[in-house]
Amino acid sequence: LESCAMRHIQTFGVEAPCKTVEDLTSGIVMAQALQKIDLVYFNDAWISRVKPEVGDNWRLKISNLKKVLKGALDYNQEILGQHIDDFTLPDVNLIGEHSDAAELGRMLQLILGCAVNCEQKQEYIQTIMMMEESVQHVVMTAIQELMSKETP
Amino acid sequence: DPNMKAGAANEGVLANFFNSLLSKKTGAPG
Numbered sequence A: 001l002e003s004c005a006m007r008h009i010q011t012f013g014v015e016a017p018c019k020t021v022e023d024l025t026s027g028i029v030m031a032q033a034l035q036k037i038d039l040v041y042f043n044d045a046w047i048s049r050v051k052p053e054v055g056d057n058w059r060l061k062i063s064n065l066k067k068v069l070k071g072a073l074d075y076n077q078e079i080l081g082q083h084i085d086d087f088t089l090p091d092v093n094l095i096g097e098h099s100d101a102a103e104l105g106r107m108l109q110l111i112l113g114c115a116v117n118c119e120q121k122q123e124y125i126q127t128i129m130m131m132e133e134s135v136q137h138v139v140m141t142a143i144q145e146l147m148s149k150e151t152p
Numbered sequence B: 001d002p003n004m005k006a007g008a009a010n011e012g013v014l015a016n017f018f019n020s021l022l023s024k025k026t027g028a029p030g
Helices: A002-010 A028-037 A058-078 A092-098 A101-115 A121-129 A133-148 B002-023
Strands: none
Touching: A002 A028, A002 A101, A002 A133, A028 A058, A028 A101, A058 A092, A058 A101, A092 A101, A101 A133, A121 A133, A121 B002, A133 B002
């Protein structure tokens, strides 16, 4: 999941470097991806709270990751009209402190859910449909898992 | 060729799924 989810997030073309798991642990790439998904909801005021220069400071990373996670969950509830229930939320402490790839994968899964349900979902879904079948399959499974945990 | 058939079936499953996502209505009411 984490490998395919990374491939997917790379298609967003965010400014921040996005090549390794380490690149994503600061939360900045994910915040920028959310902003691409919905610039009105994830506005400049929101993203200004995500600290850009975290270096190796895992406490700052965790702080950013918490904001991204809350943002994605609130977006699901307030804009997409769906409550994600019974889904094992990513452990941001493990991502920030230990660069845990599996937990990062779950975080990216939530962002994937935002992308394929937002106003601009056509663009994101069509991009996925142009990826390799093996990647599409993993993405499909990830979305299906999320959908099974959603309640309106 | 069974491999080609399986590949085509898989493609169909993927296309159906993503097309269904495209036509799914989302958004909070009101």
